[in-house]
Amino acid sequence: MMQARQRDSLFVASVKDSLGGALVAFALACVMVGLKVDVASGRGAELFLEHRWLAVAIAVALVFVVRLGMNMFFWKREDAPSLGLSGFLPKGGLGDGSTNLLKYGMLVLAVALPFALMYYLGSRGSRQYIDLAILVLTYVMLGWGLNIVVGLAGLLDLGYVAFYAVGAYSYALLAHYFGFSFWICLPLAGILAAFWGIILGFPVLRLRGDYLAIVTLAFGEIIRVVLLNWYEFTGGPDGLSGIPRPSFFGLEFTRGEGGFADFFGLKYNSIHRIIFLYYLIFIMAMFTNFVTMRLRRMPIGRAWEALREDEIACRALGINTTNTKLTAFALGAMFGGFAGSFFATRQGFISPESFTFLESAIILAIVVLGGLGSQVGVVIASIVMIGGFEMFREFEEYRMLVFGIIMVVIMVWKPRGLVSSRTPSVALSKNAKGISADLVQEGHG
Amino acid sequence: MSAQQPLLSIRGVETFYGKIQALHGVDLDVYDGEIVTLIGANGAGKSTLMMTVCGTPQARNGSVTYCGEDITYKPTFEIMRTGIAQSPEGRRIFPRMTVLENLMMGGMVAGNEHFEEDLRRAFELFPRLKERQQQRGGTLSGGEQQMLAIARALMSRPRLLLLDEPSLGLAPIIVSQIFEAIAELNRADGLTVFLVEQNAYHALKLAHRGYVMVNGTITMTGTGKELLSREEVKAAYLEGGAH
Ligand SMILES: Nc1ncnc2c1ncn2[C@@H]1O[C@H](COP(=O)(O)OP(=O)(O)OP(=O)(O)O)[C@@H](O)[C@H]1O
Ligand SMILES: [Mg+2]
Numbered sequence: 001m002m003q004a005r006q007r008d009s010l011f012v013a014s015v016k017d018s019l020g021g022a023l024v025a026f027a028l029a030c031v032m033v034g035l036k037v038d039v040a041s042g043r044g045a046e047l048f049l050e051h052r053w054l055a056v057a058i059a060v061a062l063v064f065v066v067r068l069g070m071n072m073f074f075w076k077r078e079d080a081p082s083l084g085l086s087g088f089l090p091k092g093g094l095g096d097g098s099t100n101l102l103k104y105g106m107l108v109l110a111v112a113l114p115f116a117l118m119y120y121l122g123s124r125g126s127r128q129y130i131d132l133a134i135l136v137l138t139y140v141m142l143g144w145g146l147n148i149v150v151g152l153a154g155l156l157d158l159g160y161v162a163f164y165a166v167g168a169y170s171y172a173l174l175a176h177y178f179g180f181s182f183w184i185c186l187p188l189a190g191i192l193a194a195f196w197g198i199i200l201g202f203p204v205l206r207l208r209g210d211y212l213a214i215v216t217l218a219f220g221e222i223i224r225v226v227l228l229n230w231y232e233f234t235g236g237p238d239g240l241s242g243i244p245r246p247s248f249f250g251l252e253f254t255r256g257e258g259g260f261a262d263f264f265g266l267k268y269n270s271i272h273r274i275i276f277l278y279y280l281i282f283i284m285a286m287f288t289n290f291v292t293m294r295l296r297r298m299p300i301g302r303a304w305e306a307l308r309e310d311e312i313a314c315r316a317l318g319i320n321t322t323n324t325k326l327t328a329f330a331l332g333a334m335f336g337g338f339a340g341s342f343f344a345t346r347q348g349f350i351s352p353e354s355f356t357f358l359e360s361a362i363i364l365a366i367v368v369l370g371g372l373g374s375q376v377g378v379v380i381a382s383i384v385m386i387g388g389f390e391m392f393r394e395f396e397e398y399r400m401l402v403f404g405i406i407m408v409v410i411m412v413w414k415p416r417g418l419v420s421s422r423t424p425s426v427a428l429s430k431n432a433k434g435i436s437a438d439l440v441q442e443g444h445g
Numbered sequence: 446m447s448a449q450q451p452l453l454s455i456r457g458v459e460t461f462y463g464k465i466q467a468l469h470g471v472d473l474d475v476y477d478g479e480i481v482t483l484i485g486a487n488g489a490g491k492s493t494l495m496m497t498v499c500g501t502p503q504a505r506n507g508s509v510t511y512c513g514e515d516i517t518y519k520p521t522f523e524i525m526r527t528g529i530a531q532s533p534e535g536r537r538i539f540p541r542m543t544v545l546e547n548l549m550m551g552g553m554v555a556g557n558e559h560f561e562e563d564l565r566r567a568f569e570l571f572p573r574l575k576e577r578q579q580q581r582g583g584t585l586s587g588g589e590q591q592m593l594a595i596a597r598a599l600m601s602r603p604r605l606l607l608l609d610e611p612s613l614g615l616a617p618i619i620v621s622q623i624f625e626a627i628a629e630l631n632r633a634d635g636l637t638v639f640l641v642e643q644n645a646y647h648a649l650k651l652a653h654r655g656y657v658m659v660n661g662t663i664t665m666t667g668t669g670k671e672l673l674s675r676e677e678v679k680a681a682y683l684e685g686g687a688h
Contacts, residue, residue, distance in 0.1 A: 302549065309542065314550075315522055317554065319553065
């Protein structure tokens, strides 16, 4: 009797877990396997998108079956569904071998991606995918930036897009009025955004939770409305165009003499710039990650996390909560600003339309879905969200609906996000483990 | 002892929560090397007094002096860097952080040059914490959480330790352990302790001196033994006799 029950619940748990895995696989496979660009034969060289739903179905089914089998006969644990990333990994918290493997796997994949795409699809066919990858990486960077504010410091910021806008407009305006280049403007944009982060930070320091959320929401809208209405300066709804493109150590990506291709003896191809932009945002995102991970191990990073958990206790321990919050705001804003100026230089054109509340919501969703405070989670959530957005492009009017549903499902299935375990930032012994957040769902003991 | 200047001196403190007055002119002294306890019924204002010492909320009238310096209107984080440490009501450990990380947070003010040594001492005092150093704070038992709250406060190398109801919700044996640890800290390290307690019997037995608070004012004071033998104290706070 007992045994039967046990086996039964093992089965239920395994099925649940495998469904979860299949869901993640579906989301990923849709983007990576489901879409294929081809050049239509006959009608000139027009690109068209080919759907390969069968391949997606096979991939999903494969993940489900293998995962179920592993759960039932190999791992034999009921707690399998409680793990982050259950679709791909066996038992293990963030920070131990298997997740590290995932991290490095993703890193290698990210580095190799443009070349792999070029190799298989040629420069024509891969362009669209590299563009998509750039977009995903931009959101990864934004997610990591916001993660400092929301995930680590626990300050609910609904107006993060404001800093993205400040960064984008800083670059666009500095280039427009003073002719500054991207490489000068990049740090300036970050500093300006950080400055605005502090400006916003001051009035909201005393606020918490819902109130903070409302004020930051308002701040985001104010910035957008100002950009929209200050016609003489920002171009209002017309936006700013002709934003200069970044150079590669002074080499422009132009045809002809003195250009990038010419210098390296390559044949000119517009894909060079796209690949350059890809690595640029990749490096910027990795820099964000590096700084965040570094800070997490330093007193300020620990203070952020402590602040998220209990502000009163923080003060009782002699932590200056004012400064702690301000630095979180400023740093988060700074990375938003960097990403913004990248956005401006990539698009070559910006207008207030790109900085609506929806952007804030998407970035926040990425952070929350990824599991507040988890760096890997942000990457996965960005791939799923942004990839998903692109995929459902043709069903424009339904995609918000689909995304609403997916978010609800994920939050029900994993209330603490996709990667919910938190790695302790300090350990004396070697065998420190990440402990699944499901163990600590209660509030203050 | 009474000849010297008190380490902590509270004079005529009045604290308000909005319009509600919680403290009505409290006078209280804690001398160097003492254990002083404050007992009183629920809602008397004990926690409020302790928090007023720490500067949240700040006193509207009166003064708090520590080491001869007026700290009444200093910001909390600065007060907590002058050698005062607190284990607040409800423990308030960080639930998602490990025991070790919690202790590290406590030691942040002191800097990290003594961290290892302080950690060893904390583990000596509460060996249970050593076994559980990688466990999350929120998953500790109530008693373990209390030990952690005290150990965390000690990590800042305080001269004055403020404890708010360390025995709350704990089994008698754990209460004894915690009180023994407090006595030991006082005896061996000369740590000054200001202890707020509901558990009047234990607290008065442990403390050198005690105060009784009723509705935001001090109504009685004396040595621990004196207060324990007073009829009013027995009637109001020691019902059921000695434990
Ligand atoms: N943040 C607050 N806002 C408003 N009133 C408060 C607040 N905190 C405490 N009070 C009130 O102040 C009074 C004293 O509260 P306090 O917490 O100091 O009591 P206490 O003596 O510590 O009680 P207990 O033994 O139950 O912990 C109570 O009447 C309480 O309702
Ligand atoms: Mg109290």
